[in-house]
Amino acid sequence: MQEPTLLLLTALADAPRHGYALIQEVSAISDGRVKMRTGTLYGALDRLLQQGLIEVAAEEVVDGRARRSYALTDAGRGALAAEAERLRAVATEAERRLSVSVARPRVRGAFA
Amino acid sequence: MQEPTLLLLTALADAPRHGYALIQEVSAISDGRVKMRTGTLYGALDRLLQQGLIEVAAEEVVDGRARRSYALTDAGRGALAAEAERLRAVATEAERRLSVSVARPRVRGAFA
DNA sequence: CGGGATGTGCCGGTCGGCGATATATGTAGA
DNA sequence: TCTACATATATCGCCGACCGGCACATCCCG
Numbered sequence A, B: 001m002q003e004p005t006l007l008l009l010t011a012l013a014d015a016p017r018h019g020y021a022l023i024q025e026v027s028a029i030s031d032g033r034v035k036m037r038t039g040t041l042y043g044a045l046d047r048l049l050q051q052g053l054i055e056v057a058a059e060e061v062v063d064g065r066a067r068r069s070y071a072l073t074d075a076g077r078g079a080l081a082a083e084a085e086r087l088r089a090v091a092t093e094a095e096r097r098l099s100v101s102v103a104r105p106r107v108r109g110a111f112a
Numbered sequence C: 001c002g003g004g005a006t007g008t009g010c011c012g013g014t015c016g017g018c019g020a021t022a023t024a025t026g027t028a029g030a
Numbered sequence D: 001t002c003t004a005c006a007t008a009t010a011t012c013g014c015c016g017a018c019c020g021g022c023a024c025a026t027c028c029c030g
Helices: A003-012 A019-029 A038-051 A074-103 B003-012 B019-029 B038-051 B074-103
Strands: A054-062 A065-072 B054-062 B065-072
Touching: A003 A019, A003 A038, A003 A065, A003 A074, A003 B074, A019 A038, A019 A065, A038 A054, A065 A074, A074 B003, A074 B074, B003 B019, B003 B038, B003 B065, B003 B074, B019 B038, B019 B065, B038 B054, B065 B074
Parallel strands: none
Antiparallel strands: A054 A065, B054 B065
16 A cells, blocks of 8 residues: 555544545645645545445535545455555654664674 | 665664674564575665665685675764754654544534 | 635646566575 | 575566646635
8 A cells, every 4th residue: 555545544433525525635634745636536545445445435416516525444444444554654653763773873893 | 765774774784794694683673573594685785885884894704614704884873863853853743633633533513 | 707725626747665576695404 | 417596686567656747626815
């Protein structure tokens, strides 16, 4: 799973949302760093639907505009939780290793 | 940056390593889940060299076999630290949102 | 009436990961 | 000895995900 997809699942984790709202939510989550394009969005949405990680929660018309809302499935919830845990583990390991090498930039002599 | 690349940088974070050792190290870091192929490895290594995130640390012959070691550059260290922090933030946000929706599976009435 | 925000959707290009394949040496066992 | 496996590096082509660009439609504001 790649980052845009992960951000998408995260944006759906607390409540169902429709496409356009997801773009804004992803931007908010990533502190404005990730501007999701509609090409990425709908492609990813189709993929996630097919994988059963999300489902269509509602299809309504608001102010004359069609709006389709998506929600996480239980499988999606599980996948997101697993992914989050894995990423945290990698991040922790990366930081641990970095601190080791920073503390000892190079070894010059034995036992020293 | 994708996960294999992140794992590669992580594997280099505490000490320089050569290609084959990186495959094994990545496998160890990911608890055996990620089996890196040489196609992925050398492609990623070339990319990272070009981006200046890693550098060739040594080229030696051990037991008749050529061996090329790679090391993180300062830029690579910075990139890895930034990436780790970002991933941790996303993971935390994902887990926070999941716990919110699990605590309140659905809202049936107002103010209730 | 024009422009910007809201809203969904497709298409083609690009890039990274992956499987397959090739080459070469050292080591262990039948 | 011959065979198989671990060590070690490297290339190629395919595929899937992401991305920029585009199209289309409605609503609101000036």
